[in-house]
Amino acid sequence: MAGQMTLMNEMRDIASIAADMASTDTSVRVRGAIDFLRLEARCDTFLLAYKTPGAKGFNLITSVGYSEPVARYLTSDIQAKPEFTKQFADQTRVWDWDDVPEFYDSYSGAEVLRPEGFTNGFLMVLHDGAGDMVGMCQGNMERPDFTPRNRSTVEAVRPLFTKYVTKLRTRARARLTPREQEILALLRSGLSNAEISDRLYLSPRTVSTHVERVLRKLGVANRVAAAVQATELELLDAGRDAVTPLP
Numbered sequence: 300m301a302g303q304m305t306l307m308n309e310m311r312d313i314a315s316i317a318a319d320m321a322s323t324d325t326s327v328r329v330r331g332a333i334d335f336l337r338l339e340a341r342c343d344t345f346l347l348a349y350k351t352p353g354a355k356g357f358n359l360i361t362s363v364g365y366s367e368p369v370a371r372y373l374t375s376d377i378q379a380k381p382e383f384t385k386q387f388a389d390q391t392r393v394w395d396w397d398d399v400p401e402f403y404d405s406y407s408g409a410e411v412l413r414p415e416g417f418t419n420g421f422l423m424v425l426h427d428g429a430g431d432m433v434g435m436c437q438g439n440m441e442r443p444d445f446t447p448r449n450r451s452t453v454e455a456v457r458p459l460f461t462k463y464v465t466k467l468r469t470r471a472r473a474r475l476t477p478r479e480q481e482i483l484a485l486l487r488s489g490l491s492n493a494e495i496s497d498r499l500y501l502s503p504r505t506v507s508t509h510v511e512r513v514l515r516k517l518g519v520a521n522r523v524a525a526a527v528q529a530t531e532l533e534l535l536d537a538g539r540d541a542v543t544p545l546p
Contacts, residue, residue: 313338325533329463332456333363340449342438343417348374349434349464351471355379357435360467365439372411373437382407383422390424390432393453395445418443423453425461434464466532473516473534482509484535487526 316338319331329347337345344364348357355376362370377383382405386394396402396419403409412420420439426432438453475483485495496506510522517534519525529535 325463325466328459332459333361336438336452336456337363339452340421340438340445341440341442343440345436345438346370346373347434347436347460347464349468349471350432351468358467358471360434360464366415369411369415372407377407380407381405386422387424387432390426390430393421393423393450395419395421395450397445412439415439416441419445421445421450421453423457423460425457425464427461427465433461433468436460466534469517469528469532470534472518475513475516475534479509479513479516480535482506483513483525483529486510486513486522487529487535489526 316331316334319327320335322328322331333345333347336342342364344362346362346365347360349360350357355378357374359370359374365373378387382399382402385399396408403413417439418441420437422435422437424432425434425436436453481499482495485498490498492503492506492510495501495510496503499506501509514520514522514525517525517528519528
């Protein structure tokens with residue numbers, strides 16, 4: 300009977316994860332993907348982070364299971380450490396400790412992760428269509444094996460994680476003011492500068508200045524591209540992006 304109850308509880312967990320992964324809310328889908336990954340790849344810990352252009356370290360989005368010092372270390376300038384050279388040199392694959400023989404006895408392995416009880420882990424660099432790194436995710440486990448199936452599971456969530464970190468990275472880089480967000484929302488609705496001027500009681504020149512700033516911050520050439528980016532990256536829905544994976 301106890302075994303049946305355990306199975307029922309597990310099935311409820313799986314059903315909840317599946318529901319999250321089918322959500323129309325990107326942050327909920329990401330939460331579901333993280334929990335799915337932890338279940339299927341048997342990860343004891345996981346973190347997801349994006350990289351701001353020019354920054355040495357990473358901006359942590361969510362961390363599950365790591366102590367604060369370890370999470371802080373893993374999102375620091377790890378690219379500069381020799382035990383991470385291979386992983387960041389080839390961003391197309393999922394790397395585990397066995398792929399980097401020197402990792403186990405490196406500073407990161409011997410001084411940071413092994414004292415926490417980990418004997419293996421993975422790192423997947425996330426990159427955009429142009430090949431630029433936009434973020435990364437890492438997971439660690441107490442068991443030593445990381446199977447081909449585990450690797451495939453991690454690889455399967457790459458597109459979702461890449462899209463999500465790209466959105467947060469773009470939003471962080473843009474840093475739109477409340478007024479600029481308002482202008483962008485009206486651009487997305489198809490309003491002209493004159494119509495925006497009437498709607499917000501601003502002079503046409505002021506509206507034009509705001510539009511130019513929005514385009515520059517988003518790195519796009521015209522208002523159509525700005526509207527598309529606002530929709531695709533959910534730039535006007537910042538309040539919905541808190542990812543809180545289940546324990």
